[in-house]
Amino acid sequence: MDKQRLQAYYQLIQQLLSCADGEESAILQANSELLDADFLQLLKVGVAQMSTQEGQENRANKLMFIESQLNQALDIPLEEYTPEAETPVSEADIETYLLFLLEVLQATAESQGNPQVVYPLLAANTDKLNLTFANL
Template sequence: MEAVTESRKNQYIDLIQQLLACPNGQEPEILDAQPDLIDAGFVQTLVQVATMMTHENNPDGAKFLIHVARELAKQLGLYPQTSNDQ
């Protein structure tokens, strides 16, 4: 996988901040508006930010980001489906 540039990482962070700030249920619209940013690097950044939030005692934000990361990873085919995921 290619290295994520600093500017792309900043775009990921901006998108994550938009997700955290948006009203509940509008996440798909925000993600759909920036399809060029939805890739393995973004999923990885979601997990990194969630880890940071856990250490900063923000478990709800961390859980939310992990959920988004998991859903995107499925959509992107980043990990194999298991039989109980239906």
């Protein structure tokens, strides 16, 4: 997944989170070229991250609902949507992921959730946005 597409995914997620209830389907339809298994993966990571942050439950629930609806509508085969089995993670890797998680949470808190601060941090670390990170 290239950085330009990843940025487009993040912008779409931000639009979905900030739109009024009921506008989601129009936004998704206008951005249908971005709706694929990678986008669903990113939604899953977003839900996992928001679920751990106090005060973000409504946003996490909104993304979870959108992800569920898209998964049904796109009819993506389970094997395409499910990431490959992860290799065992070493203690050093776990520490790297935890430090990254701390960095993301700190940037989120200090910027009060400003996507212009948080999204570039995530975009620069896409190698860490995987099932291992989501399971922390």
